[in-house]
Amino acid sequence: xxxxxxxxxxxxxxxxxxxxxxxxxxxxxxxxxxxxxxxxxxxxxxxxxxxxxxxxxxxxxxxxxxxxxxxxxxxxxxxxxxxxxxxxxxxxxxxxxxxxxxxxxxxxxxxxxxxxxxxxxxxxxxxxxxxxxxxxxxxxxxx
Numbered sequence: 001x002x003x004x005x006x007x008x009x010x011x012x013x014x015x016x017x018x019x020x021x022x023x024x025x026x027x028x029x030x031x032x033x034x035x036x037x038x039x040x041x042x043x044x045x046x047x048x049x050x051x052x053x054x055x056x057x058x059x060x061x062x063x064x065x066x067x068x069x070x071x072x073x074x075x076x077x078x079x080x081x082x083x084x085x086x087x088x089x090x091x092x093x094x095x096x097x098x099x100x101x102x103x104x105x106x107x108x109x110x111x112x113x114x115x116x117x118x119x120x121x122x123x124x125x126x127x128x129x130x131x132x133x134x135x136x137x138x139x140x141x142x143x
Contacts, residue, residue, distance in 0.1 A: 023093070023131030026117065029076055031056040031069075034126065043095040043108060043133075062094050072127065075114045079124045082114035086138050093131060109138035 017024055018038040026035035032055055036048040046059065057065045075082050084092050086109040095108040111132045116124035 021133075023129070025056075025129040025131070026126055027056055027129065028126050033059065035128075039131070040093075044093060045096075060093055063092060068092075072114055075116050075127050076124045079116040079118055081116070084110075084112040084114070086111055086134050090138070092129075095133075105135050105139055108133050109135045 017035075020037070021039060023039045023043065024035065024037040025033060025040060027033055032053060033051050034053075036046070036051050041047055051059050057063055057068075071082055071084065074080050091107055091110045092112045093110065095110070111134050113130045113132075115128050115130065117126040117128055118124050119126075
């Protein structure tokens with residue numbers, strides 16, 4: 001068994017990514033899914049072994065492909081962050097609302113960040129998408 005501080009920290013990182021109260025997805029330039037965390041499993045009902053290696057647009061056909069590809073172009077080309085906020089578009093991923101208190105919403109309102117992952121050559125061949133559930137805030141503003 002490996003018993004080093006580096007291995008322990010790596011283990012912590014994996015555990016945090018899987019259990020953080022935020023969706024985390026890694027896709028490549030072709031939008032093939034490479035990583036899918038526990039939040040996404042819980043809120044979409046789609047397990048990693050069913051989505052990894054598949055195109056994001058096949059897994060979520062409700063995403064407007066042309067619009068999203070254009071939105072992500074600066075992330076890959078300029079290595080800058082992009083955002084999709086609930087006021088512009090209520091959600092990117094159609095997720096059921098699982099919060100008992102805010103159960104009156106038919107879907108989860110989301111704020112989404114698009115973040116480049118830069119490799120050692122300085123290229124952004126992948127990006128990670130973070131998804132925050134902002135349903136309570138959105139409902140408070142809408143009512």
